[in-house]
Amino acid sequence: MGKIIGLALIVAGAILLYFGYEASQSAASEVSQAVTGEPTDNSIWFLVGGAIAVVVGLYGLVRGGK
Template identity: 65%
Template structure:
């Protein structure tokens, strides 16, 4: 059961990282980065959430 949960969290993290990467490279994020010097908040939150979920998912999968 824990393996399935860990795999689901890992997959969710990878999906969030994908959406964060797309958001980071979007036109709106590029314009915001030129004006403010930083990408949009959505891009940052997707990337942070995805990284945390992927790490937690890997931790659950690798735990004995």
Template identity: 60%
Template sequence: MNKIVGLALLVAGIILLYFGYTEYNSFASQATEMVKGSPTDNSIWLLVGGAIAAIIGIGALLKK
């Protein structure tokens, strides 16, 4: 059961990282970065959430 949850978290983390990366490279994020000096909050949250979910998923898969 834990392996299924770990795999689901890993897949969800990878998907969130993909959407965060595309959002980070979007025109709106680049325009915001030029004005404010930082990318949009949405892209940062997607990247952070994806990284955390992927790390937890990998940890659950590697746990005996």
């Protein structure tokens, strides 16, 4: 994996983490969290996808392209 792809994954992951955080702070998520005790599925998927993208991107940067 090239360094450019790793960097792109880190940026995409950061964007997904941001959207996941914003989704978890929305009114719908607050109501869902009050009723079920869990955030909405959208916010969970954004946060998990963002975290995975950041980890894979960091691995790509550290490993570098050969």
